[in-house]
Amino acid sequence: MDDNCIKVKQACVTYKTKTGRIEALCDINLSVRDNEFVSILGPSGCGKTTLLKVIGGLINPSNGKVQIKGKSVEVIRKNREIGFVFQNPALLPWRTVWGNVYLPLEIIGINPSSRGEIDNRIMKMLELVGLSGFKDNHPHELSGGMQQRVAIARALIFNPSILLMDEPFGALDEITRDRLNLELLRVWENMKHTVIFVTHSIREAVLLSDRIVVLSKRPGKIVSILEVNLPRPRKTSSRYTEEFLSIAKEAHRLLDNDR
């Protein structure tokens, strides 16, 4: 039995614009294992987000295909196995934190007789992301980092097997970002889903990932895939180890060569 969870085969994406066709992604081949944490690293505009959206079934590739657990993305999406977190938390401003996390369960249609169970589940999730004291607050009362934690809780509440994250901490300051990186790892070690994480931060990619997919500038091609063999659980101090620095250096070199 093949333990590859996500398989991208020869995927290409071209956009039609007024001035002609733009090739966003070119010949992407990628396999991601179950429970693996994979980052997609590259300069802005290289098609990282496009690749993530192809994997999540939001964009159909012009060529090639994506399979998840041997099924088409369409089937996986309809089974609600994919959770999304974007750079913009995209919370509903009229709902409380609790209500925002509840939204996916509402959409999926959870049995209303188990109201107490739902409340338990949401409170557990809020606890996991460190927001149990804020369940009745509205998004505008929270900081950017807290809003993003709500978005993570919302993405995980329905137990998706795959979590797709598109620069989720890109808009946050470095201190908050570093803290949330570690919290994300803690959540992931708790739930063990497969994560694909788009970022343009080398430090973030190295700290979080099992493997880093380095993309070239447009049209995005895979330059290299780096293995990160830092021991887990990773801590703040992991950032200052020899291995960390050598992987970061290598990622830097790959991105620089591409210029």
Next chain:
Amino acid sequence: MIAKISLSLIKKHLPSLLTLIFLLLLWQWLVDILKIPGYILPSPLEIISEIIQKKQYLIRHSLITLIEILTGFALGMLIAFIISLGILYSKIMEKVIYPLLIFTQVTPKIAIAPLFLIWFGYGLLPKIVVTALVAFFPIIINTVKGLKSIDMELADLMYSLSATKRQILNKIRIPSSLPYVFAGLKVSISLSVIGAIVGEFVGADRGLGYIIMISNANLETAQVFACLIILSIMGVGLFLAICLIESLYSWQKSAEFII
């Protein structure tokens, strides 16, 4: 509680209140000193005594105008909501209806109103139709904009959860459109007052517009002013009522509702 609110209201609006009182005193003084005849410009005191004397009569006609305004506004709102949903879900509808809407708005209502007299007779109906015709346009423009103002990321999230169109409408589009809808309703309620009076000017035997016409013809200028004052109070009252409803039901607090 109410006493506290009204006290803070008075405090807040004291400067404008004082200015108003000063202007009224100036008006009274000028009319007295220049001996301006009442049929050209009645003094504030004359107008007030006119209102008190003809209280019954004025209230009766005010109620008729109020009914026209409210019914026309409600009808306009209903039509606007239905058309907005049509425009939201059908590209063809959008292409066909938008130009037509603009036609109905650039044609002066005062020029169409006589036609309604022919079609709908002499009663309340032609006034209600004119009112609805001026009321619905700002609501449509704002509602359509509000319903379409959904975050790209939120739309992606809903798609990844396989949400139905109805769920997206009820849980995302309608709540997020509320601030826009109320902005439209506020413009619309002010226009509705004008619409009802226009309808009455063209041909009526009841209502404040009718009284303004006949008092003007008979040089009963104080009565004209009495009607104008009632109309403006009615207009402000209706506007504040919308603001109050907004502060109760919309998640975004109205900027105009100042306490």
